[in-house]
Amino acid sequence: MDSGVSITADKLVELAAKRASRIQVKEDEFIRVMGFSGKDMGKRVVDRVSFWIVTQENSLLYCRLCGKGPFTKRGTFLHLTRIHRSEIKLMLEEELRKEIKSVL
Numbered sequence: 396m397d398s399g400v401s402i403t404a405d406k407l408v409e410l411a412a413k414r415a416s417r418i419q420v421k422e423d424e425f426i427r428v429m430g431f432s433g434k435d436m437g438k439r440v441v442d443r444v445s446f447w448i449v450t451q452e453n454s455l456l457y458c459r460l461c462g463k464g465p466f467t468k469r470g471t472f473l474h475l476t477r478i479h480r481s482e483i484k485l486m487l488e489e490e491l492r493k494e495i496k497s498v499l
Contacts, residue, residue, distance in 0.1 A: 396480040399496070400433065400488050400491050400492060401419050401488060403428070403429070403483075403487075403489035403491060404484050404485075404488040404491055405484055406428045406436060407428060407429075407440065407487050408442055408476065408478060408480055408483050408484050408487065408489075410424055410425065410428065410437070410441050411441045411444045411445045411448070411475075411483055411486075411487060412443050412445075412448075412471075412472050412475035412476045412483065413446045413472055414442065414445040415444075415445035415446075415449040415475060416449065416466075416469070416472040416475065417449075417451070417456065417468050417471075418468050418469075418470055418472060418476075419427045420441075425437045425438055425441075429456065431458055436491075436498075438492050439494065440487060440490045440491055441487075443490050444483065444486045445492055447459060447486070448460055448475065448479070448483065448486075449471060449475075456468065456470075456471040458471070458475070458479070460472060460475075460482055461475065461478070461479070
């Protein structure tokens with residue numbers, strides 16, 4: 396089960412970075428990653444993680460993981476996916492495990 400969680404978390408990293416960067420994430424992207432039946436779970440997990448990784452002050456975005464910024468939306472997305480991919484993946488794995496345990 397852990398390898399499936401890890402693979403899914405790896406696929407969700409870019410969606411979490413987009414959501415944290417205030418870039419619109421289409422429902423089709425969640426369906427492509429999680430499947431139709433798991434898209435709601437994917438949205439909940441991504442929302443919980445993306446809430447904690449970026450802060451917004453006066454329409455400027457700052458990384459909560461390292462304190463760098465200010466960034467534009469695109470700059471935040473690039474920073475998160477290039478620098479913090481592994482940290483975000485670990486956060487997503489943890490949230491996915493919690494979500495799966497609550498369902499079972």
